[in-house]
Amino acid sequence: MFNGYPAAYILNRWFALNPIGGHDFAGNPFNFQVWQLITYQFMHGGFGHIFFNMFALWMFGAEVEYILGSKKFLIFYLFSGITAGLLHLFISPLLGSPLAVTIGASGAVFGVMTAFAMLFPDRYIFLYFLIPVKAKYLIGFLIVFEFLAIDSAASNVAHLAHLGGALFGFLFILFDKSNPVEFRNLFKKSFYYKKRTPPDFGSYTYGSRNDDDVQEAKFYDLNKKDDEETITQEEIDAILDKISKYGYQKLTEREKRILFEASKKMK
Structure with a gap:
């Protein structure tokens, strides 16, 4: 008490x-x-x-x-x-x-x-x-x-x-x-949120583009000497990030060749 x-x-x-x-x-x-x-x-x-x-x-x-x-x-x-x-x-x-x-x-x-x-x-x-x-x-x-x-x-x-x-x-x-x-x-609205997935080099689109922005990919001869370089996964990822931000048409010729070569190797 x-x-x-x-x-x-x-x-x-x-x-x-x-x-x-x-x-x-x-x-x-x-x-x-x-x-x-x-x-x-x-x-x-x-x-x-x-x-x-x-x-x-x-x-x-x-x-x-x-x-x-x-x-x-x-x-x-x-x-x-x-x-x-x-x-x-x-x-x-x-x-x-x-x-x-x-x-x-x-x-x-x-x-x-x-x-x-x-x-x-x-x-x-x-x-x-x-x-x-x-x-x-x-x-x-x-x-x-x-x-x-x-x-x-x-x-x-x-x-x-x-x-x-x-x-x-x-x-x-x-x-x-x-x-x-x-x-x-x-x-989150579905059209604002997407899980990032590994790209399919054969058919892959990033966002929405006008028809004027679309460019046809060129064919590159892989037998050229300058293509005989070591391509790392980091370079490919950097190129894909650049496409997602600025579009395919902003790639340099070398980046387009790297992407094309990687695509051929996957196939």
């Missing part, structure tokens, strides 16, 4: 995420502090609460950390929890949810789960250790469930915090260009 209050009450008052405004069950005003956006993530309501959060963090977080690196993963994890706390803090009162302190790492864990689903969408997760379900479907279903359960205030679960963590995880991975995420390509 501290000044007549239980230790749990003191810990919640200073380290759990307190609402802004309102009064607690003891009649005291809630004590919101900025640092609580971090400290609440390390508090839990019992063994089962912390066990399942840490099990999910281990299950999904290990590979996400391997991709991001330990330092970036720590930042990502903490800010997932901060975003979860902010969304719950400001949106829950608008939906008429009762004011109460919030604890737990579930929001940050949802951010990690969302990141896993984006980085490894087709990885199988064995539900109940028996039923194989792809990560994108299982985690996607959990997020949809959280969205549908927002109004269930009696469940004593901060569903908005879960959604806040998932939202941050989605945006972080989406805009972190150091990671190859196929989902990112859905936001």
